[in-house]
Amino acid sequence: MFAVYCPRHRGRVLLFAQDIESLHNTDRGIELVYRCFCGHRGVLYTGKRRAGEEMLRVEWMPGRSAG
Numbered sequence: 001m002f003a004v005y006c007p008r009h010r011g012r013v014l015l016f017a018q019d020i021e022s023l024h025n026t027d028r029g030i031e032l033v034y035r036c037f038c039g040h041r042g043v044l045y046t047g048k049r050r051a052g053e054e055m056l057r058v059e060w061m062p063g064r065s066a067g
């Protein structure tokens, strides 16, 4: 699971692997597109370029379909 700032919630929300729409390695680090349970979509960059900030652990479970 991972925490993101959601502008609709005006605070941090905790999301899970099923809330991840896509996950890509880019020059900026890991680009994670998520959808909050309120419907807000956002992009989160994490990984190598974010040293010094809070490390995010993403538990990605390929092959496990939601529901």
Ligand SMILES: [Zn+2]
Pocket: 006, 007, 008, 009, 013, 036, 037, 038, 039, 040
């Ligand atoms: Zn939200």
